[in-house]
Amino acid sequence: MLQERIEGRWLDCFRRVFVLNAIGNGTRVAILSETQSRPVLVHLSELALHDLGAEFCMIQMPTPRQTAPVPVKSTGTSWAIQGNRAVIEALKLCEVIVDCTVEGLIHAPEWPEIEAAGRTRLLVVTNEHPEILERTEPTAELGPKVALGVQMLREAREMRVTSPAGTDLVIDLRNAPCGGTPGFGTTPGAVAHWPGGLCLAFPGKNCVNGRIVMDVGDMNLTFKTTLTSRIDFTVEDDFVTAIKGDGVDAIHFREYMEAWNDRNAYGMSHVGWGMHPRARWVSAAMYDKRDMQAVEFRALAGSFLWSTGANQYAGRYTLGHFDLPMRNCTITLDGNVVVKDGLLQGELAS
Template structure:
């Protein structure tokens, strides 16, 4: 376990990311946290903002009771605000919001209202700052992610294949695509740090075929490298078959079934990692309490497949899997952007 001691180099890293978020001296900044937030990150965020001459203030809410039947991890849909109007009002007026909640505001119910008011939100993933320090993004990453997002928005078909047996077809027409490079400097926008990935939310009945996760692929909800193969059959967006022997497949079957919700079996988003600084082996280097796994989502060349809520297809559920799959070939309208797990040099 890493030591929870404030280091000057971590304040430096937070200052770098806040500078990219266009924080200026005299700016007001809200630091949103909950009682179970990583206190180290909350404190470093405050010190960094103060060093920059900004005027931070804290909003701390009690971590709510988990009303689900299973533990909830890595959903990106924090329920910490609990629709409290005074909290939402304060965040709307803040200008810049540093989100240190455990799950993050990416898909939180209150986020659209906060963004509509012009606030910009930086979600600091619930990682130990040692990981954040390594993952401060640069302008080159932004350019590549922007280029990939433009390409995905113009794509009609995504095909994903692998020697392990994956053969997945995704209709991309009408899909909503987001590129995340790790910071946000425009009013009404949200980004998360670490960044370096693109994801698309396909419309209803767009995903069909077979996805094979091999040993070494990752289930980030469980923070676990797979040790055995799992084969998923996808029919009109839904996992209609999940075959495999051993603990990996059984854990997934039990977790999906526990929700008692058909939408937990549906596709949330598809995409790929683009960050060359993100390390595949990082999950093995941290205690589970010290990582949220966002780095693994951004590993260059992964196929990031996720189940759960997809508002663009009219589906809502609290169940969620993020599954980085290695070694695939991803083709966009026939052009390979990832080949055998290697991101191709097509984005500049």
Template sequence: MLADRIEAKWIDAFCEIFERCAVKPGDTAAILSETQSRALNVQLAELALLRMGARPFHIVLPTPRNKQVVPIRSTGASEAIQRLGPVVTALQQAGFVVDCTIEGLMHAPETPDILKAGARILVISNEHPEALERMVPDLNLEKRVKAAAKMLRGTKRMRVTSAAGSDLDVNMEGAATVGVWGWTDRPGTLAHWPGGIVVSFPKSGTINGTLVMAPGDINLTFKRYLTSPIHLTLKDDYIVDLKGEGADAAMMRSYLAAWGDREAYAVSHVGWGMNPGARYEALTMYDQRDTNGTELRAVPGNFLFSTGANEFAGRYTAGHFDLPMMGTTIALDGVVVIKDGVVQDVFG
């Protein structure tokens, strides 16, 4: 267990990320949190903003009751605001929003209205600051992520293969692509820290083939490395077969079935990690309460495959898996960008 105390080095790290977000003396900044938020990060955000001469204020909401039949982890869709009008209005007017909610505002229903008003949102992932400080802003990473996102937006076909047996075909035409390098300085935009991820949300009926999760691949909803293979068969976006022996496959089958919702079996997004500061073995270094797993999503060269909601395909569900897979090869229109889990020199 890491000590939850204020450290000057962590205030420094928060100041660095806020400077990249163009926070200036006198700026108004809303710190959004809930009663179950990591208090240490909320305090560090406040102290960093004050050190920079900004004018922060807090919005603290009660963490709502989980109405689902299973625990919810790492959805990126915070339910804390509950469409409360005065809260949305305050965030719209804040200019800069530091999001310290547990799940984050990335896919929250209120986020589009907040962004349309011109506010910019920095989602601070629910990590211990010991992890955050290792992944502070990297200007070279910004350039590479932007180049990867541009390439994805111009791609018609993605193919994912692996020595374990994966062979997945993704029709990328019309897919929505997002690149996140860890900060945002433009009104009406959202980013999350840590960054270094590029993902696409394909349109409906575009994903077919086989994915084989090998031992050592990761189920971030469960925060565990796999110890046995899992074979996923996908047809028109949906997992239609999930085979595997042992606890890993059994828990995935049970969790998916518990939702009683076909959309939980659908693909949310596909992409890969690009952050050189993100470590594959990091999940072993933290107690489960001390990590949200964003670092594992950003590990360079992992194929980040996710199930659950995809608003661009008209699918909505609270069920969600983020499944970083190592050792894959990813080709975009025949150009290999990830080879056996290694990012190729194609992004500058």
């Protein structure tokens, strides 16, 4: 297990990332954490903000009790605020929330209200060991590439995803909200997470159909595992209707889904691809599960990322959630290849 202590190089890294997020002298910042947060991340954030001259406060919430029928990990939906009005109002007065909660506020129920106040931007420092954050530090150069990828998604009518394993998925992108993050944001309402570097679309109702075949070497980020056997999914009008496979990966997937007893857990949440040049598939073999939140693997350059669970744009809400990056896929937008056999193409790759 890696040690978690303050290292000078990690403090330097936090300072650089905060500057990239336009945090400096006098910036009003709140560090939000919970009792199960990784202490070293809170401490590094505190010291970096002090060095930069930010006007910051620290808010720690008690981690809520576990109420789900199965363990819930790596969802991007923190329940730490628990609707606390004092905390919500305080966060609405800040320019930046440095989010050190375990799951992050991106899909938290309180974030839309905080965002709507028009003052606050969000930087999620994901629950990774600092060594992972150091290696996946965002850079300014990634910003234009992510912006281009998001623009391509917004202008497209259809995404098609194929793979040698048998994937053939068609997504209607018309009117689909699209977004992404290079790992930093500088305007009110901006949402960033570190590691960053991905482009996503949230399809509307009855927009996703086809077959997804996850192969050996693909990843299940909820379980933080690399697949050792195939899982064959059928998707009809946004919902996974069949999960085939005899290996332990398919067995665990079916069992986890069934435990929710919630049809919306089988619905499609978002689709897209990764952009981070320093994210690595092999990293999963190098760290203990407790050392990573597995956000790095959402951003793997050239990967196809799909997700099941909540999709507010399609009117579906659930706590069940999977993020599932895949290798070796080809992604086209209106017939134009943006990812070929797991490699970014054109301006996205340059």
